Amino acid sequence: MTLFKSITFDDEKIGQAAVSAPLISAHTSEETAFIDKLRAGEEAAFETLIDRYSGDIYAMLYRLTESPEEASDLTQDTFLRALKAIKGFRGDSELKTWLFRIAINESRNRFRWWKRRKRDLTISLDANVGDSETRFSDTLAVNSRSPEESALAREREYAIHTALQDMQEIYREAVILCDIEGLSYDETAAALGVNLGTVKSRISRGRDELRRRLKDF
Protein backbone atom coordinates (compact mmCIF):
# COMPACT_ATOMS: atom_id res chain seq x y z
CA MET A 1 0.00 0.00 0.00
CA THR A 2 1.27 3.39 -0.84
CA LEU A 3 0.49 6.29 1.36
CA PHE A 4 -0.33 9.46 -0.35
CA LYS A 5 2.38 12.08 -0.31
CA SER A 6 0.91 15.52 -0.28
CA ILE A 7 2.35 18.06 -2.63
CA THR A 8 2.46 21.63 -1.45
CA PHE A 9 2.67 24.70 -3.60
CA ASP A 10 5.53 26.07 -1.58
CA ASP A 11 7.82 23.40 -2.85
CA GLU A 12 10.76 25.45 -4.00
CA LYS A 13 12.19 22.49 -5.84
CA ILE A 14 9.60 22.90 -8.50
CA GLY A 15 10.56 26.48 -9.07
CA GLN A 16 14.24 25.81 -8.85
CA ALA A 17 13.97 23.06 -11.38
CA ALA A 18 12.15 25.37 -13.72
CA VAL A 19 14.69 28.12 -13.26
CA SER A 20 17.71 25.87 -13.60
CA ALA A 21 16.45 24.28 -16.76
CA PRO A 22 18.47 25.32 -19.79
CA LEU A 23 17.01 28.26 -21.60
CA ILE A 24 15.34 27.31 -24.78
CA SER A 25 14.70 30.23 -26.99
CA ALA A 26 11.27 30.10 -28.50
CA HIS A 27 12.13 32.81 -30.97
CA THR A 28 12.15 32.10 -34.63
CA SER A 29 14.72 33.69 -36.86
CA GLU A 30 12.19 36.32 -37.86
CA GLU A 31 11.50 37.11 -34.26
CA THR A 32 15.22 37.32 -33.53
CA ALA A 33 15.68 39.77 -36.38
CA PHE A 34 12.78 41.81 -35.08
CA ILE A 35 14.33 41.94 -31.63
CA ASP A 36 17.62 43.07 -33.16
CA LYS A 37 15.80 45.93 -34.87
CA LEU A 38 14.23 46.90 -31.59
CA ARG A 39 17.62 46.94 -29.92
CA ALA A 40 18.91 49.11 -32.73
CA GLY A 41 16.16 51.63 -31.97
CA GLU A 42 14.37 51.43 -35.28
CA GLU A 43 11.17 53.44 -35.20
CA ALA A 44 9.35 51.09 -37.52
CA ALA A 45 10.14 48.13 -35.30
CA PHE A 46 8.73 49.86 -32.25
CA GLU A 47 5.63 50.84 -34.15
CA THR A 48 5.18 47.19 -35.03
CA LEU A 49 5.66 46.29 -31.39
CA ILE A 50 2.93 48.74 -30.45
CA ASP A 51 0.61 47.38 -33.11
CA ARG A 52 1.14 43.85 -31.89
CA TYR A 53 0.97 44.18 -28.14
CA SER A 54 -0.50 47.51 -27.10
CA GLY A 55 -3.99 46.02 -27.11
CA ASP A 56 -3.03 43.20 -24.76
CA ILE A 57 -1.06 45.49 -22.50
CA TYR A 58 -3.87 48.02 -22.34
CA ALA A 59 -6.49 45.34 -21.66
CA MET A 60 -4.42 43.84 -18.85
CA LEU A 61 -3.73 47.22 -17.29
CA TYR A 62 -7.37 48.12 -17.59
CA ARG A 63 -8.29 44.96 -15.71
CA LEU A 64 -5.84 45.85 -12.98
CA THR A 65 -6.85 49.47 -12.64
CA GLU A 66 -10.45 49.57 -13.88
CA SER A 67 -9.65 53.05 -15.13
CA PRO A 68 -9.19 53.93 -18.81
CA GLU A 69 -7.13 56.99 -17.95
CA GLU A 70 -4.71 55.12 -15.74
CA ALA A 71 -4.54 52.24 -18.17
CA SER A 72 -3.65 54.69 -20.95
CA ASP A 73 -0.94 56.35 -18.89
CA LEU A 74 0.50 53.06 -17.76
CA THR A 75 0.45 51.69 -21.30
CA GLN A 76 2.49 54.65 -22.46
CA ASP A 77 4.86 54.26 -19.51
CA THR A 78 5.23 50.59 -20.37
CA PHE A 79 6.33 51.14 -23.93
CA LEU A 80 8.63 54.01 -23.05
CA ARG A 81 10.21 51.83 -20.39
CA ALA A 82 10.50 49.03 -22.92
CA LEU A 83 12.31 51.39 -25.26
CA LYS A 84 14.88 52.10 -22.58
CA ALA A 85 15.20 48.50 -21.47
CA ILE A 86 15.20 46.70 -24.82
CA LYS A 87 18.96 46.53 -24.96
CA GLY A 88 18.90 44.45 -21.81
CA PHE A 89 16.33 42.01 -23.16
CA ARG A 90 18.01 38.63 -23.29
CA GLY A 91 15.38 36.80 -25.29
CA ASP A 92 14.73 34.24 -22.57
CA SER A 93 11.03 34.95 -22.72
CA GLU A 94 8.51 36.03 -25.27
CA LEU A 95 8.29 39.74 -26.00
CA LYS A 96 4.70 39.72 -24.81
CA THR A 97 5.67 38.19 -21.47
CA TRP A 98 8.49 40.71 -21.12
CA LEU A 99 6.14 43.59 -21.84
CA PHE A 100 3.62 42.22 -19.38
CA ARG A 101 6.29 42.18 -16.72
CA ILE A 102 7.16 45.81 -17.40
CA ALA A 103 3.48 46.72 -17.30
CA ILE A 104 2.97 44.90 -14.00
CA ASN A 105 5.94 46.73 -12.49
CA GLU A 106 4.69 50.08 -13.75
CA SER A 107 1.30 49.36 -12.26
CA ARG A 108 2.76 48.32 -8.93
CA ASN A 109 5.02 51.38 -8.78
CA ARG A 110 2.14 53.68 -9.34
CA PHE A 111 -0.23 52.15 -6.89
CA ARG A 112 2.12 50.95 -4.16
CA TRP A 113 1.51 53.95 -1.91
CA TRP A 114 -2.08 54.49 -2.95
CA LYS A 115 -3.22 51.57 -0.78
CA ARG A 116 -5.47 50.59 -3.53
CA ARG A 117 -7.38 47.91 -1.73
CA LYS A 118 -8.93 50.42 0.60
CA ARG A 119 -10.17 52.62 -2.20
CA ASP A 120 -13.84 52.50 -2.76
CA LEU A 121 -14.57 51.56 -6.30
CA THR A 122 -17.77 51.09 -8.12
CA ILE A 123 -18.01 49.97 -11.65
CA SER A 124 -20.89 51.20 -13.67
CA LEU A 125 -22.49 48.97 -16.22
CA ASP A 126 -22.93 52.11 -18.29
CA ALA A 127 -19.23 52.83 -18.24
CA ASN A 128 -17.37 52.37 -21.48
CA VAL A 129 -15.22 49.35 -21.92
CA GLY A 130 -11.71 50.66 -22.06
CA ASP A 131 -11.11 53.39 -24.55
CA SER A 132 -13.94 52.33 -26.80
CA GLU A 133 -17.46 53.60 -27.20
CA THR A 134 -18.94 50.30 -26.10
CA ARG A 135 -20.56 50.09 -22.73
CA PHE A 136 -20.05 47.19 -20.40
CA SER A 137 -23.69 46.28 -20.54
CA ASP A 138 -23.61 46.04 -24.32
CA THR A 139 -20.84 43.48 -24.36
CA LEU A 140 -22.22 41.03 -21.92
CA ALA A 141 -23.71 37.68 -22.70
CA VAL A 142 -23.75 38.01 -26.45
CA ASN A 143 -24.43 34.31 -26.76
CA SER A 144 -27.22 34.13 -24.24
CA ARG A 145 -30.36 32.42 -25.34
CA SER A 146 -32.89 34.38 -23.38
CA PRO A 147 -33.31 37.77 -21.79
CA GLU A 148 -33.23 36.15 -18.39
CA GLU A 149 -29.92 34.50 -19.14
CA SER A 150 -28.58 37.76 -20.52
CA ALA A 151 -29.56 39.60 -17.38
CA LEU A 152 -28.03 36.92 -15.21
CA ALA A 153 -24.83 36.93 -17.24
CA ARG A 154 -24.69 40.70 -17.01
CA GLU A 155 -25.01 40.59 -13.25
CA ARG A 156 -22.46 37.84 -13.01
CA GLU A 157 -19.84 39.72 -15.01
CA TYR A 158 -20.46 42.83 -12.98
CA ALA A 159 -19.97 40.75 -9.85
CA ILE A 160 -16.75 39.32 -11.28
CA HIS A 161 -15.42 42.81 -11.96
CA THR A 162 -16.20 43.86 -8.42
CA ALA A 163 -14.80 40.69 -6.92
CA LEU A 164 -11.57 41.10 -8.88
CA GLN A 165 -11.08 44.59 -7.55
CA ASP A 166 -11.73 43.45 -3.99
CA MET A 167 -9.08 40.76 -4.17
CA GLN A 168 -5.55 41.18 -3.01
CA GLU A 169 -3.36 42.53 -5.75
CA ILE A 170 -1.10 39.48 -5.92
CA TYR A 171 -4.05 37.17 -6.56
CA ARG A 172 -5.76 39.57 -8.93
CA GLU A 173 -2.61 39.85 -11.06
CA ALA A 174 -2.29 36.08 -11.27
CA VAL A 175 -5.91 35.51 -12.19
CA ILE A 176 -5.93 38.28 -14.79
CA LEU A 177 -2.76 37.11 -16.47
CA CYS A 178 -3.62 33.42 -16.46
CA ASP A 179 -7.38 33.21 -16.74
CA ILE A 180 -8.20 36.37 -18.65
CA GLU A 181 -5.12 37.12 -20.72
CA GLY A 182 -4.46 33.44 -21.33
CA LEU A 183 -0.83 33.26 -20.26
CA SER A 184 0.53 29.88 -19.29
CA TYR A 185 1.73 29.23 -15.76
CA ASP A 186 5.33 29.68 -16.87
CA GLU A 187 4.57 32.92 -18.67
CA THR A 188 2.58 34.18 -15.71
CA ALA A 189 5.48 33.37 -13.39
CA ALA A 190 7.87 35.25 -15.67
CA ALA A 191 5.57 38.24 -15.90
CA LEU A 192 5.13 38.40 -12.15
CA GLY A 193 8.75 37.69 -11.39
CA VAL A 194 7.99 34.74 -9.12
CA ASN A 195 8.58 31.00 -9.29
CA LEU A 196 6.16 28.49 -10.66
CA GLY A 197 5.04 27.22 -7.29
CA THR A 198 4.10 30.69 -6.17
CA VAL A 199 2.08 31.24 -9.33
CA LYS A 200 0.16 28.04 -8.81
CA SER A 201 -0.60 29.01 -5.26
CA ARG A 202 -1.74 32.48 -6.21
CA ILE A 203 -3.93 31.25 -9.04
CA SER A 204 -5.49 28.68 -6.80
CA ARG A 205 -6.12 31.15 -4.02
CA GLY A 206 -7.37 33.76 -6.45
CA ARG A 207 -9.87 31.45 -8.07
CA ASP A 208 -10.99 30.13 -4.73
CA GLU A 209 -11.54 33.64 -3.49
CA LEU A 210 -13.56 34.43 -6.58
CA ARG A 211 -15.59 31.28 -6.05
CA ARG A 212 -16.43 32.28 -2.50
CA ARG A 213 -17.35 35.82 -3.49
CA LEU A 214 -19.47 34.64 -6.40
CA LYS A 215 -21.19 31.73 -4.70
CA ASP A 216 -24.53 33.45 -5.03
CA PHE A 217 -24.17 33.41 -8.81
Add this chain to the structure above:
Amino acid sequence: MPNDRSRESESWVLESRKAENWRLFESTSNIDHKITENAADLKCRITARALSPDLQETAGVSQPFASRYFTAMKCSEIKTELALYADGNLTGGEQSSVKAHLDTCPVCRQELADLNAIKASLQQMARPAISVSLQDQLKRSVRTEIRRDKFSWLPVSGEMRAIFNFRIMPYAVGVMATVVMAFTLLTAMFSGIRDRGIVTASSPLGSDTVMLATNRSPLQKQYPDSLTASEYAKTRLNISSESPSVNPQGALIALTRSLVRGDMKDDEVVVVADVFGDGLARIAEVIEPSRDSKAIVELQKALASDPAYSPFVAANLDKRSDSVRVVLRFQSVDVRTGMRPRKRR
Protein backbone atom coordinates in the same frame (compact mmCIF):
# COMPACT_ATOMS: atom_id res chain seq x y z
CA MET B 1 -13.64 6.09 21.15
CA PRO B 2 -17.07 5.37 19.89
CA ASN B 3 -17.38 2.37 17.72
CA ASP B 4 -20.46 3.26 15.78
CA ARG B 5 -20.92 1.04 12.80
CA SER B 6 -24.57 1.75 12.29
CA ARG B 7 -25.78 2.42 8.86
CA GLU B 8 -28.35 5.15 8.75
CA SER B 9 -30.57 4.89 5.70
CA GLU B 10 -28.39 5.92 2.83
CA SER B 11 -25.49 7.25 4.81
CA TRP B 12 -22.85 5.27 6.46
CA VAL B 13 -20.09 5.79 8.86
CA LEU B 14 -16.72 4.33 8.58
CA GLU B 15 -14.40 4.22 11.40
CA SER B 16 -10.82 3.35 11.13
CA ARG B 17 -9.44 1.55 14.07
CA LYS B 18 -5.91 2.40 13.25
CA ALA B 19 -6.35 6.12 12.81
CA GLU B 20 -7.12 8.08 15.94
CA ASN B 21 -10.77 9.14 16.12
CA TRP B 22 -11.16 9.40 12.43
CA ARG B 23 -14.59 9.20 11.14
CA LEU B 24 -15.65 9.63 7.61
CA PHE B 25 -19.10 10.68 6.73
CA GLU B 26 -20.19 10.20 3.28
CA SER B 27 -23.48 10.09 1.57
CA THR B 28 -24.78 9.00 -1.72
CA SER B 29 -25.49 11.59 -4.28
CA ASN B 30 -29.23 11.20 -4.06
CA ILE B 31 -29.87 12.47 -0.59
CA ASP B 32 -28.77 15.35 1.55
CA HIS B 33 -25.39 14.68 2.83
CA LYS B 34 -24.12 15.31 6.26
CA ILE B 35 -20.76 16.82 6.40
CA THR B 36 -19.27 17.43 9.74
CA GLU B 37 -17.48 20.59 10.53
CA ASN B 38 -14.24 18.77 10.55
CA ALA B 39 -14.78 16.98 7.31
CA ALA B 40 -12.15 19.05 5.61
CA ASP B 41 -9.64 18.14 8.27
CA LEU B 42 -10.30 14.49 8.24
CA LYS B 43 -7.64 12.27 7.00
CA CYS B 44 -9.08 9.83 4.66
CA ARG B 45 -6.17 7.55 4.99
CA ILE B 46 -7.59 4.19 5.67
CA THR B 47 -5.47 1.16 5.45
CA ALA B 48 -6.76 -2.16 4.38
CA ARG B 49 -5.65 -3.63 7.64
CA ALA B 50 -7.72 -1.18 9.65
CA LEU B 51 -10.93 -2.02 7.92
CA SER B 52 -12.62 -5.16 8.92
CA PRO B 53 -14.55 -7.13 6.30
CA ASP B 54 -17.90 -6.30 7.90
CA LEU B 55 -17.15 -2.60 7.59
CA GLN B 56 -16.28 -3.06 3.99
CA GLU B 57 -19.62 -4.71 3.47
CA THR B 58 -21.37 -1.91 5.30
CA ALA B 59 -19.70 0.62 3.09
CA GLY B 60 -20.84 -1.22 0.05
CA VAL B 61 -17.33 -1.65 -1.17
CA SER B 62 -16.99 -4.54 -3.48
CA GLN B 63 -13.28 -4.35 -3.86
CA PRO B 64 -10.72 -4.57 -1.15
CA PHE B 65 -9.71 -1.20 0.19
CA ALA B 66 -6.11 -1.86 -0.40
CA SER B 67 -6.63 -1.66 -4.11
CA ARG B 68 -9.01 1.26 -4.04
CA TYR B 69 -8.05 3.86 -1.46
CA PHE B 70 -4.32 3.64 -1.45
CA THR B 71 -4.00 7.30 -2.57
CA ALA B 72 -6.73 8.97 -0.55
CA MET B 73 -6.44 12.73 -0.10
CA LYS B 74 -8.07 15.04 2.35
CA CYS B 75 -10.41 17.76 1.21
CA SER B 76 -8.12 20.56 2.34
CA GLU B 77 -5.38 19.16 0.13
CA ILE B 78 -7.81 18.84 -2.75
CA LYS B 79 -8.81 22.48 -2.56
CA THR B 80 -5.35 23.65 -3.50
CA GLU B 81 -5.14 21.10 -6.29
CA LEU B 82 -8.51 21.66 -7.87
CA ALA B 83 -7.52 24.75 -9.81
CA LEU B 84 -4.54 22.95 -11.28
CA TYR B 85 -6.61 19.87 -11.93
CA ALA B 86 -9.07 22.01 -13.87
CA ASP B 87 -6.19 23.36 -15.99
CA GLY B 88 -4.67 19.95 -16.52
CA ASN B 89 -1.49 21.08 -14.83
CA LEU B 90 -0.96 18.13 -12.54
CA THR B 91 1.27 15.16 -13.05
CA GLY B 92 -0.25 11.81 -13.88
CA GLY B 93 -0.12 10.56 -10.33
CA GLU B 94 -1.52 13.78 -8.91
CA GLN B 95 -4.27 13.75 -11.48
CA SER B 96 -5.26 10.23 -10.45
CA SER B 97 -5.24 11.11 -6.78
CA VAL B 98 -7.49 14.08 -7.27
CA LYS B 99 -9.83 12.13 -9.49
CA ALA B 100 -10.03 9.39 -6.93
CA HIS B 101 -11.04 11.87 -4.29
CA LEU B 102 -13.53 13.56 -6.54
CA ASP B 103 -15.18 10.21 -7.17
CA THR B 104 -16.01 10.01 -3.49
CA CYS B 105 -16.52 13.63 -2.48
CA PRO B 106 -19.52 15.52 -3.83
CA VAL B 107 -18.43 18.67 -2.05
CA CYS B 108 -15.17 18.82 -3.91
CA ARG B 109 -16.93 17.91 -7.13
CA GLN B 110 -19.19 20.91 -6.67
CA GLU B 111 -16.21 23.11 -5.97
CA LEU B 112 -14.56 21.94 -9.16
CA ALA B 113 -17.71 22.71 -11.10
CA ASP B 114 -17.78 26.18 -9.56
CA LEU B 115 -14.15 26.77 -10.49
CA ASN B 116 -14.75 25.69 -14.06
CA ALA B 117 -17.71 28.03 -14.29
CA ILE B 118 -15.67 30.93 -12.96
CA LYS B 119 -12.86 30.14 -15.33
CA ALA B 120 -15.29 30.13 -18.24
CA SER B 121 -16.80 33.42 -17.11
CA LEU B 122 -13.38 35.04 -16.84
CA GLN B 123 -12.48 33.94 -20.34
CA GLN B 124 -15.73 35.31 -21.72
CA MET B 125 -15.44 38.72 -20.12
CA ALA B 126 -15.65 41.76 -22.33
CA ARG B 127 -12.22 42.77 -23.47
CA PRO B 128 -11.30 46.45 -23.08
CA ALA B 129 -10.21 47.77 -26.43
CA ILE B 130 -7.45 50.25 -27.02
CA SER B 131 -8.37 53.13 -29.25
CA VAL B 132 -6.57 54.02 -32.45
CA SER B 133 -5.85 57.47 -31.07
CA LEU B 134 -4.05 56.00 -28.07
CA GLN B 135 -2.00 53.75 -30.31
CA ASP B 136 -1.04 56.75 -32.43
CA GLN B 137 -0.10 58.63 -29.30
CA LEU B 138 2.07 55.73 -28.19
CA LYS B 139 3.86 55.71 -31.51
CA ARG B 140 4.44 59.44 -31.38
CA SER B 141 5.85 59.21 -27.88
CA VAL B 142 8.18 56.40 -28.83
CA ARG B 143 9.34 58.18 -31.99
CA THR B 144 10.05 61.34 -30.04
CA GLU B 145 12.04 59.44 -27.48
CA ILE B 146 14.02 57.57 -30.12
CA ARG B 147 14.91 60.76 -31.98
CA ARG B 148 15.78 62.50 -28.76
CA ASP B 149 18.26 59.78 -27.95
CA LYS B 150 19.73 59.77 -31.42
CA PHE B 151 20.22 63.49 -31.88
CA SER B 152 20.91 64.62 -28.38
CA TRP B 153 23.77 67.06 -27.86
CA LEU B 154 24.40 65.46 -24.55
CA PRO B 155 26.34 62.24 -25.06
CA VAL B 156 24.94 60.45 -22.06
CA SER B 157 22.48 57.69 -21.50
CA GLY B 158 18.76 58.29 -21.50
CA GLU B 159 18.58 57.93 -17.74
CA MET B 160 21.24 60.54 -17.18
CA ARG B 161 19.62 62.81 -19.70
CA ALA B 162 16.33 62.45 -17.87
CA ILE B 163 18.02 63.40 -14.61
CA PHE B 164 19.62 66.38 -16.29
CA ASN B 165 16.43 67.50 -17.97
CA PHE B 166 14.10 67.12 -15.06
CA ARG B 167 16.26 67.82 -12.03
CA ILE B 168 19.10 70.09 -13.02
CA MET B 169 17.80 72.12 -15.92
CA PRO B 170 14.81 73.67 -14.12
CA TYR B 171 17.09 75.00 -11.37
CA ALA B 172 19.68 76.12 -13.87
CA VAL B 173 17.08 77.97 -15.88
CA GLY B 174 15.68 79.55 -12.74
CA VAL B 175 19.06 80.70 -11.53
CA MET B 176 19.99 82.05 -14.95
CA ALA B 177 16.70 83.89 -15.20
CA THR B 178 17.25 85.45 -11.80
CA VAL B 179 20.74 86.58 -12.72
CA VAL B 180 19.56 88.06 -16.01
CA MET B 181 16.65 89.81 -14.38
CA ALA B 182 18.78 91.21 -11.59
CA PHE B 183 21.41 92.45 -14.03
CA THR B 184 18.78 93.99 -16.28
CA LEU B 185 17.03 95.60 -13.38
CA LEU B 186 20.19 97.08 -11.94
CA THR B 187 21.23 98.34 -15.34
CA ALA B 188 17.84 99.87 -15.95
CA MET B 189 17.78 101.43 -12.54
CA PHE B 190 21.15 103.05 -12.68
CA SER B 191 21.72 103.72 -16.33
CA GLY B 192 21.49 107.40 -17.01
CA ILE B 193 21.51 108.25 -13.32
CA ARG B 194 24.27 110.67 -12.76
CA ASP B 195 24.19 110.52 -9.07
CA ARG B 196 25.62 107.81 -7.04
CA GLY B 197 23.31 106.54 -4.46
CA ILE B 198 22.12 103.75 -2.35
CA VAL B 199 18.73 102.18 -2.55
CA THR B 200 17.61 100.81 0.72
CA ALA B 201 16.88 97.15 0.67
CA SER B 202 13.57 97.34 2.39
CA SER B 203 12.22 98.86 -0.79
CA PRO B 204 11.24 96.27 -3.34
CA LEU B 205 13.17 96.29 -6.56
CA GLY B 206 10.59 97.57 -8.93
CA SER B 207 9.05 100.53 -10.62
CA ASP B 208 8.15 102.22 -7.36
CA THR B 209 11.71 102.25 -6.14
CA VAL B 210 12.63 105.67 -4.91
CA MET B 211 16.15 106.88 -4.61
CA LEU B 212 16.49 107.98 -1.06
CA ALA B 213 20.13 108.70 -0.70
CA THR B 214 22.38 110.59 -3.06
CA ASN B 215 25.72 112.27 -2.99
CA ARG B 216 24.95 115.16 -5.18
CA SER B 217 27.19 117.46 -3.30
CA PRO B 218 28.95 117.04 -0.05
CA LEU B 219 28.29 120.71 0.61
CA GLN B 220 24.61 120.44 0.14
CA LYS B 221 23.05 119.74 3.45
CA GLN B 222 19.50 120.15 2.39
CA TYR B 223 17.92 117.83 -0.06
CA PRO B 224 15.02 119.76 -1.58
CA ASP B 225 13.80 116.65 -3.28
CA SER B 226 13.72 114.52 -0.19
CA LEU B 227 10.40 113.14 0.74
CA THR B 228 8.56 113.18 3.99
CA ALA B 229 7.75 109.91 5.70
CA SER B 230 4.05 110.12 5.00
CA GLU B 231 4.58 111.13 1.37
CA TYR B 232 6.87 108.23 0.78
CA ALA B 233 4.64 105.80 2.61
CA LYS B 234 1.72 106.76 0.37
CA THR B 235 3.67 105.66 -2.69
CA ARG B 236 4.14 102.18 -1.26
CA LEU B 237 0.85 101.31 0.34
CA ASN B 238 0.30 98.34 -1.93
CA ILE B 239 3.44 96.63 -0.68
CA SER B 240 4.20 98.27 2.64
CA SER B 241 2.48 95.51 4.60
CA GLU B 242 5.30 93.21 3.59
CA SER B 243 8.07 95.74 3.12
CA PRO B 244 8.18 98.58 5.67
CA SER B 245 8.93 101.94 4.17
CA VAL B 246 12.23 103.52 5.07
CA ASN B 247 11.87 106.94 6.65
CA PRO B 248 13.46 109.37 4.18
CA GLN B 249 14.25 111.67 7.09
CA GLY B 250 15.32 108.95 9.43
CA ALA B 251 18.60 107.68 10.85
CA LEU B 252 18.93 104.84 8.42
CA ILE B 253 19.02 107.15 5.44
CA ALA B 254 21.44 109.38 7.26
CA LEU B 255 23.67 106.40 7.82
CA THR B 256 23.54 105.43 4.19
CA ARG B 257 24.34 108.97 3.17
CA SER B 258 27.40 108.86 5.29
CA LEU B 259 28.34 105.63 3.60
CA VAL B 260 27.89 107.23 0.22
CA ARG B 261 29.99 110.19 1.21
CA GLY B 262 32.53 108.02 2.85
CA ASP B 263 34.22 104.86 2.03
CA MET B 264 32.10 101.73 2.10
CA LYS B 265 34.50 98.93 2.63
CA ASP B 266 31.95 96.20 2.11
CA ASP B 267 30.36 95.23 -1.17
CA GLU B 268 27.37 93.96 0.70
CA VAL B 269 26.08 93.83 4.24
CA VAL B 270 22.97 91.87 4.97
CA VAL B 271 21.13 91.71 8.27
CA VAL B 272 17.78 90.51 9.49
CA ALA B 273 15.97 93.08 11.56
CA ASP B 274 12.66 93.38 13.38
CA VAL B 275 10.81 96.59 12.59
CA PHE B 276 8.36 97.81 15.22
CA GLY B 277 5.26 99.92 15.13
CA ASP B 278 7.03 103.17 15.98
CA GLY B 279 9.48 102.73 13.12
CA LEU B 280 12.41 101.69 15.28
CA ALA B 281 14.16 98.41 14.58
CA ARG B 282 16.55 95.92 16.04
CA ILE B 283 19.04 93.59 14.37
CA ALA B 284 18.00 89.98 14.86
CA GLU B 285 20.71 88.31 12.86
CA VAL B 286 23.74 89.26 10.77
CA ILE B 287 23.72 87.34 7.50
CA GLU B 288 26.57 88.98 5.63
CA PRO B 289 28.96 90.46 8.13
CA SER B 290 30.78 93.66 7.50
CA ARG B 291 34.51 93.87 7.18
CA ASP B 292 34.24 97.14 9.02
CA SER B 293 33.92 96.28 12.67
CA LYS B 294 32.10 99.51 13.43
CA ALA B 295 29.59 99.22 10.61
CA ILE B 296 27.21 96.85 12.39
CA VAL B 297 27.43 98.91 15.57
CA GLU B 298 26.60 102.07 13.68
CA LEU B 299 23.76 100.30 11.94
CA GLN B 300 22.29 99.10 15.22
CA LYS B 301 22.49 102.63 16.59
CA ALA B 302 20.69 103.95 13.55
CA LEU B 303 17.96 101.39 13.85
CA ALA B 304 17.32 102.07 17.52
CA SER B 305 17.67 105.83 17.40
CA ASP B 306 15.32 108.56 18.57
CA PRO B 307 11.78 107.84 17.35
CA ALA B 308 11.75 111.28 15.83
CA TYR B 309 14.39 110.02 13.43
CA SER B 310 13.15 106.46 13.27
CA PRO B 311 14.71 104.42 10.49
CA PHE B 312 11.35 103.28 9.21
CA VAL B 313 7.97 104.84 8.74
CA ALA B 314 5.50 104.27 11.55
CA ALA B 315 3.18 101.33 11.17
CA ASN B 316 0.03 103.43 10.93
CA LEU B 317 1.40 105.30 7.91
CA ASP B 318 2.48 102.07 6.25
CA LYS B 319 -0.76 100.28 6.99
CA ARG B 320 1.19 97.35 8.31
CA SER B 321 1.37 95.31 11.44
CA ASP B 322 3.32 96.56 14.42
CA SER B 323 6.10 94.06 14.08
CA VAL B 324 7.62 92.96 10.79
CA ARG B 325 10.84 91.09 10.21
CA VAL B 326 12.82 92.35 7.24
CA VAL B 327 16.04 91.68 5.46
CA LEU B 328 18.23 94.75 5.11
CA ARG B 329 20.82 94.62 2.39
CA PHE B 330 23.36 97.36 1.86
CA GLN B 331 25.11 97.05 -1.45
CA SER B 332 27.84 99.07 -3.03
CA VAL B 333 26.70 99.50 -6.62
CA ASP B 334 28.90 101.15 -9.18
CA VAL B 335 26.95 103.06 -11.75
CA ARG B 336 27.86 105.27 -14.61
CA THR B 337 28.17 108.81 -13.53
CA GLY B 338 29.52 111.98 -14.93
CA MET B 339 31.47 112.64 -11.78
CA ARG B 340 35.04 111.64 -11.41
CA PRO B 341 35.20 108.47 -9.32
CA ARG B 342 36.20 109.08 -5.75
CA LYS B 343 39.45 107.51 -4.72
CA ARG B 344 39.03 104.83 -2.17
CA ARG B 345 41.03 105.32 0.98
